[in-house]
Structures are given as structure tokens and as C-alpha cells.
Amino acid sequence: MxxxxxxxxxxxxxxxxxxxxxxxxxxxxxxxxxxxxxxxxxxxxxxxxxxxxxxxxxxxxxxxxxxxxxxxxxxxxxxxxxxxxxxxxxxxxxxxxxxxxxxxxxxxxxxxVGDLRFPAAGTAARALAETRDDETVLAAVEYANADLEADNGTSPLVTLTLDYLRRDDPIVRQRLNEHVERRRMRDADVEGLF
The missing domain is CATH 1.10.3450.10 (TTHA0068-like)
Structure with a gap:
């Protein structure tokens, strides 16, 4: 459903x-x-x-x-x-x-879209990002889902993904990009340890 x-x-x-x-x-x-x-x-x-x-x-x-x-x-x-x-x-x-x-x-x-919560919100944000060829938002949805699985519902990626879905605001998109880049750098740093 x-x-x-x-x-x-x-x-x-x-x-x-x-x-x-x-x-x-x-x-x-x-x-x-x-x-x-x-x-x-x-x-x-x-x-x-x-x-x-x-x-x-x-x-x-x-x-x-x-x-x-x-x-x-x-x-x-x-x-x-x-x-x-x-x-x-x-x-x-x-x-x-x-x-x-x-x-x-x-x-x-x-x-x-304002009624949606994860996982439906993630599904909707991913579909919207796909129609816009927006790789950053696709990555943000994956990170948000991972944060939710880790019981981190207050993650900025979760909040910003919901904001992206609810309003077409370049500032939200910019902040999502910043958080995705930080997460990618953090993941790369962790990978480099092993």
C-alpha cells in the first residue's frame, strides 16, 4: 500500500x-x-x-x-x-x-505528499528524483533509508528528503547535496581504514 x-x-x-x-x-x-x-x-x-x-x-x-x-x-x-x-x-x-x-x-x-512518511516518502522522493535525473537526491533517499534502519529518525537526510518531496526549493536541494557529500566523504574515510 x-x-x-x-x-x-x-x-x-x-x-x-x-x-x-x-x-x-x-x-x-x-x-x-x-x-x-x-x-x-x-x-x-x-x-x-x-x-x-x-x-x-x-x-x-x-x-x-x-x-x-x-x-x-x-x-x-x-x-x-x-x-x-x-x-x-x-x-x-x-x-x-x-x-x-x-x-x-x-x-x-x-x-x-505532505501526508507521506517513510517508506512511502522515500519511494515518492526517489520517483520524483528519477524524473529529474537527480543523482544527489537518489543518494539522499538511500542514506535516509539507512538512517531509519539504524533507528536515526532525526537524521538531517530524513528531514531534508521529506522537505524535498514537499516543496520545490533550491535551498533544500543545496542542503541535501551538502549532507550527501559529507556522508560520501565519511564513508570514504571509513573505507580507507580497512
Missing amino acids: ERIRAGIALYNAGHYLAAHEPLEERWLEDPAGEREDCLQGLIQATAAVYKSKAGNRSGAAGLAESAVGYLNSCGEVDTGALSAWLDRLAADPDLGTHEEPPELRIDGEVVT
Whole structure:
């Protein structure tokens, strides 16, 4: 469920390309014949919205139409408004350029990136960093996960990774870079001892 929460939070934040990644990772965990239609629909829906925003009209329309067929079996994820919006997108592939898609809810609640905690926050930050080709943030997520495993929830890398996810602030990115560099130097110093 953590990957689904991460994907939906990214989608609700308007990071449609990044939202696709955690949803697809979760979908691929299941054997081919047992994959959930709902996840397939959400994956296609995020791609449809992304393509619409990028001006790929035919890709957006085709994915929107296909996604609707999968979104009927989404139990805890309320996809009714999204399905209606995707129907409109299939008919008007420019819809995404002038109208935002509806928010998604899990068990009636809108999930935002601000709601996420680790491990879902790490999954979301990693997906966002991958879409931005940001190797520093990818390393920060790994260090933050390691700190959490070591029971260090107050690590600056944990806090800054959450900040990176919640707001697009160059100062947060700079501080993450500084902490990652320090950690890399510390790791190199320890390696040099052996």
C-alpha cells in the first residue's frame, strides 16, 4: 500500500510522470496473471495526464480510453471522478492543457505528499528524483533509508528528503547535496581504514 500511497500523492501534487513509477513498481510485484486492474488503470491514467500536459494528443486519448476500462475495480481508491475526467480527455485530448484532473482519494481521504512518511516518502522522493535525473537526491533517499534502519529518525537526510518531496526549493536541494557529500566523504574515510 505504501507504493500506492506514494503514487497517488505524487499524482495529487501534479507530478504525473513520477506518480507512474511507484504504481508500476507495485503492479509488477504480482505475477502476470494476478495483477490488479485498478493499478493498471492508475498507471495508464497517470501516463494519459502526463501525455496530455506534454501535448501528445493521440497518446493521451488512447491511454485515457484504456485506463477507464481498468478503473472500475478500485475498492479503496475512489476513481469515479477520474474516470469521468478521462472520458472527457479521450474525447478532447487538449483537456489536460487547460483543466487539471480531479484529486484521487484513498478511503475517502485526499493523500498529499505532505501526508507521506517513510517508506512511502522515500519511494515518492526517489520517483520524483528519477524524473529529474537527480543523482544527489537518489543518494539522499538511500542514506535516509539507512538512517531509519539504524533507528536515526532525526537524521538531517530524513528531514531534508521529506522537505524535498514537499516543496520545490533550491535551498533544500543545496542542503541535501551538502549532507550527501559529507556522508560520501565519511564513508570514504571509513573505507580507507580497512
